[in-house]
Amino acid sequence: MHSMAKLAAAVVVQVAVISPFAAAQLRADYYAGVCPSLEAIVRSSVKQSMVKSPISAPATLRLFFHDCAATGCDASVMIISSTGDDENANDYTLKLEGFQTILDAKAAVDSDPQCRYKVSCADIIALATRESVSQSGGPNYTVELGRYDGRKSMDRSVRLPHPGDNLDNLNAFFSTLGLSQTDMIALSGGHTLGAADCGFFKYRIGGNDQSMNPSFDAQLQGTCAKQNFAFLDDVTPIGFDNFYYRNLQNGRGLLGSDQVLYTDERSRGTVDFYAANQGTFFSDFAVAMTKLGRVRVKTAADGEIRRDCRYPN
Template identity: 80%
Template sequence: MANLGELASLAAIVVLAEVAILSSFAAAQLRPDYYAGVCPDLEGIVRDSVKRSMAKSPISAPATLRLFFHDCAVMGCDASVMIVSPTGDDYSLKPEGFQTILDAKAAVDSDPQCRYKVSCADIIALAARESVFQSGGPNYTVELGRYDGKISTTNNVTLPHGDDNLDSLNAFFSTLGLSQTDMIALSGAHTLGAADCSFFQHRTRGKDPSMNPSFDAQLQGTCSKQNFAFLDEVTPVGFDNLYFQHLQNGRGLLGSDQVLYTDERSRGTVDYYASNQGIFFYDFSVAMTKLGRVGVKTAADGEIRRDCRYPN
């Protein structure tokens, strides 16, 4: 007869199997032409709206891309990150990302064919792709058919930290079903945008030997004048592979960026992407597609929100 410990382990395996089956079932509903019959101009509407947002603010693209990651990584790709929190906690995300989604949602709903038929979660996924593509990155296919979640939480939110080592990064991304290669490719999103000095200043003044001394001095000067620095100082609003080239030269802004090169287990992938932008673009597209399948909701446990900020 099995003991209590064995029974508990068996129960845990069964629960994990059920979760995996439900997740796979939800992800199976995703397809690029999901809205072809109800909102045939969806991608064009979102593309034009994101273009307008990017023209208004250079922060729009990186903020929208971060929004997609935070949404999928916390409660699954269900637009729960958009729900207004009573505490005002937005995980330090920039308002330009939220506004980009709200504007795209308004544009979609202004089309009578599309009104209240497209989920906020799918609009986030499309807007993230457009933010990448319109910044010079790959124009990958986006799978659609997500439903919006009905709740949001600020409790027990776990996300990668700017000082995580390779093991911590791999452990986190493995919970999303992503590999080390996926993680490194997605880290390439740091070719866009900036980080507040508080996230990296503790590495300066010689405290982190992996940081290039000239970069160290440069950051000290930057943070004495403003409270942020660009993640890719050369092309901060261009999506390219320079991020990986910076890591080769000890010019990664965050510790979790630079560790991808200092750790020999991931250095080869960094070198590969640094020398071949096409391979980086391909792997990034694959990783974004896999990320977009995490925690997908169905009609049974989700809805199509009329206002992305509030459950119906």
């Protein structure tokens, strides 16, 4: 082959490998023929998980983000490796309730003889996440399906944003996933649910961060003296709404990476807009979740339909 042609071919291969947009095969009705009741089964299973534990919905949403952000939406975050070298090992704060919600939904899907071993764990995570959001009061968006499960999960493949990141770092991280600043701000609204360990924001309290409202600072000092966590949106911690943005306007964002979205003038306008328009936040969140769900998806060529979400087949 001519050297220029070789170079062009190499570039095409490389772009195909690193592209986060390998989403051609995803579609909403992917399982319509093989598992027509899929969405209803996952809906009902997630409903039961949410009744059992208030941590189920936030933990599931965070699980989806971490899975997609680490090595693509391939459920590799759920693999337990006998050597301990897996994405979990890196990400020690991922909560058990998220895993249990997915394992229960997978068991419910596989108990239907039509669906047994036909639906990927990655797709169950995506559907269970939508249910967690919508059953908490958030948008009920359409989920694209057809992801295959990865076979590998490695500690060192995990790159996640840091709670102390500034706007430039957050934008740089999300752009590697093919996501814009607006997508990033909408997705950060996922912090309308759940909690964070004090260790992630303790450096901000005690008057150390001028962007924090002093009464919120005092409140957090009291909270962390009693327990090791605080709610990311302490107005409505189990309701999916736009209070996350309204809190930021009042200096009541918990993580540095939350409050910086308001402190930095380049992102403040979007925060103000979502704080005033919950409907637009919901539709932008749905769009951004759909884009996040396309990151480095696997196909039959490089993935499988895992029987047990915790182990490769």
